[in-house]
Amino acid sequence: MNRPIIILVEPQLAENIGMVARAMANFGLSELRLVSPRNGWPKKGAHSAASGATHVLEGAKLYDTVREAIADLNFVFATTARERGQMKRVFAPEPAMKEAQQRLGTGQGVGILFGRERTGLENDEVSLADAIITFPVDPKFSSLNLAQAVLLVSYEWYKLATGGALPFDGGRQSPPAPREMVTSFFDYIEAELDAVNFYPEDKKPTMTRNMRDIFHRLEMTEQEVRTLRGAIRALAEGRRLRKP
Amino acid sequence: MNRPIIILVEPQLAENIGMVARAMANFGLSELRLVSPRNGWPKKGAHSAASGATHVLEGAKLYDTVREAIADLNFVFATTARERGQMKRVFAPEPAMKEAQQRLGTGQGVGILFGRERTGLENDEVSLADAIITFPVDPKFSSLNLAQAVLLVSYEWYKLATGGALPFDGGRQSPPAPREMVTSFFDYIEAELDAVNFYPEDKKPTMTRNMRDIFHRLEMTEQEVRTLRGAIRALAEGRRLRKP
Numbered sequence: 001m002n003r004p005i006i007i008l009v010e011p012q013l014a015e016n017i018g019m020v021a022r023a024m025a026n027f028g029l030s031e032l033r034l035v036s037p038r039n040g041w042p043k044k045g046a047h048s049a050a051s052g053a054t055h056v057l058e059g060a061k062l063y064d065t066v067r068e069a070i071a072d073l074n075f076v077f078a079t080t081a082r083e084r085g086q087m088k089r090v091f092a093p094e095p096a097m098k099e100a101q102q103r104l105g106t107g108q109g110v111g112i113l114f115g116r117e118r119t120g121l122e123n124d125e126v127s128l129a130d131a132i133i134t135f136p137v138d139p140k141f142s143s144l145n146l147a148q149a150v151l152l153v154s155y156e157w158y159k160l161a162t163g164g165a166l167p168f169d170g171g172r173q174s175p176p177a178p179r180e181m182v183t184s185f186f187d188y189i190e191a192e193l194d195a196v197n198f199y200p201e202d203k204k205p206t207m208t209r210n211m212r213d214i215f216h217r218l219e220m221t222e223q224e225v226r227t228l229r230g231a232i233r234a235l236a237e238g239r240r241l242r243k244p
Numbered sequence: 245m246n247r248p249i250i251i252l253v254e255p256q257l258a259e260n261i262g263m264v265a266r267a268m269a270n271f272g273l274s275e276l277r278l279v280s281p282r283n284g285w286p287k288k289g290a291h292s293a294a295s296g297a298t299h300v301l302e303g304a305k306l307y308d309t310v311r312e313a314i315a316d317l318n319f320v321f322a323t324t325a326r327e328r329g330q331m332k333r334v335f336a337p338e339p340a341m342k343e344a345q346q347r348l349g350t351g352q353g354v355g356i357l358f359g360r361e362r363t364g365l366e367n368d369e370v371s372l373a374d375a376i377i378t379f380p381v382d383p384k385f386s387s388l389n390l391a392q393a394v395l396l397v398s399y400e401w402y403k404l405a406t407g408g409a410l411p412f413d414g415g416r417q418s419p420p421a422p423r424e425m426v427t428s429f430f431d432y433i434e435a436e437l438d439a440v441n442f443y444p445e446d447k448k449p450t451m452t453r454n455m456r457d458i459f460h461r462l463e464m465t466e467q468e469v470r471t472l473r474g475a476i477r478a479l480a481e482g483r484r485l486r487k488p
Contacts (some may be wrong), residue, residue: 022385025384025385026381026382026385026386026388027381028382053385082411082412086414087414087465089414090410090413090414092408092410132414134410134412135410135411136402136406137402137411138269138272141266141269141270141296142270143295148267148392151392152395152399158380158382159338159380162380164338166336166378167325167327167378167380167381167386168326168334168378169334170330170332170333170376224331
């Protein structure tokens with residue numbers, strides 16, 4: 001029980017439960033609890049919406065009440081959009097998942113309650129929770145749907161749990177070229193540009209330095225130096241070949 | 245142009261465009277650009293899915309190509325799920341929005357490309373971008389739908405732009421009670437418990453301190469001290485009244 005448990009209270013549409021399962025699976029969560037799903041359970045419509053995350057649906061546990069669904073947990077968040085007049089700590093999703101991570105790390109069970117599609121959680125249900133999660137949304141357009149709310153919380157969880165690991169980090173497959181290769185490249189460029197009188201005499205030092213700045217900023221790899229050097233040579237020699 | 249611009253490349257379903265508009269509006273974004281929507285534009289299906297965010301749809305600008313859609317911008321991110329063999333910087337959504345925020349702050353125009361529902365962006369389209377955004381997802385369940393991808397990026401934007409402001413922050417409407425009120429409360433509890441021989445003689449000092457720890461942890465407000473004090477008095481006096 002080292003990851004947060006997602007608890008849906010009286011979810012109505014099977015499709016939403018499926019999308020919740022998918023959102024959880026996107027971010028490495030798999031423990032789902034359902035309190036009195038409105039239209040029964042299991043429900044066919046959930047599986048297609050779950051888009052491959054059927055293991056989450058199949059492992060979903062059913063409960064009659066919120067109280068029973070949270071009985072074995074040590075700390076419970078309730079997601080609410082509106083202030084409920086309760087003296088509870090209110091967390092944004094990221095700090096909430098940090099709190100969850102600390103507690104899970106010590107062996108506590110942590111759950112997050114999400115309410116009904118239309119009406120959210122009842123005040124009595126919120127009062128069974130230890131703390132509130134609310135989302136930083138534009139007050140003029142504040143409603144998130146159920147799967148989106150679960151998505152955002154699950155996303156914040158996964159970022160923390162994986163230390164922000166990405167599927168790939170692209171970029172530098174090779175290190176920047178050794179300085180001598182780069183300096184030699186500068187010599188080559190400058191010689192070719194000199195040969196075509198590119199530099200006005202008085203501006204040559206400045207323009208030379210500016211161009212070196214451009215290439216320095218590239219942090220060219222060895223391959224890139226070779227590519228650019230080859231392109232410049234092709235341009236220069238193409239020109240020389242075309243001379244009458 | 246002080247917020248990132250969302251650019252959808254050949255989006256197919258009107259409903260998805262609507263949900264993108266809604267996701268943007270949730271998080272304070274409103275500039276949408278559409279490159280060759282597959283089924284034409286405007287499209288009716290978008291409006292109902294936009295769920296109130298029609299201003300985003302109505303302000304959406306149309307373009308024939310990605311090149312034209314990004315022409316006036318200074319920095320463009322391309323969202324991709326797979327590595328594209330290009331030596332570009334790869335950002336997670338949060339660092340990307342930090343980069344965006346810095347650039348927007350200096351007056352640069354920043355756009356984010358999102359690809360087709362089924363096939364994403366083409367490599368040539370990615371090559372028109374300055375950097376890549378990819379999402380930290382579980383590789384076993386890595387696909388996010390278009391509106392969810394826009395949601396996550398927009399969410400990270402809004403958190404940064406608002407400094408993490410929440411619609412409400414609940415909690416402490418009143419400060420903790422003054423120490424004298426709390427100490428007086430301890431005196432009262434301890435007297436009542438003493439009167440019913442709650443404390444075994446040898447354990448009294450430890451139990452007293454432990455109970456004070458419990459109440460200290462509450463950081464009770466004045467109202468809470470009054471409430472608890474009243475409850476204890478009711479229990480004690482109810483007992484006294486019940487004495488034969």
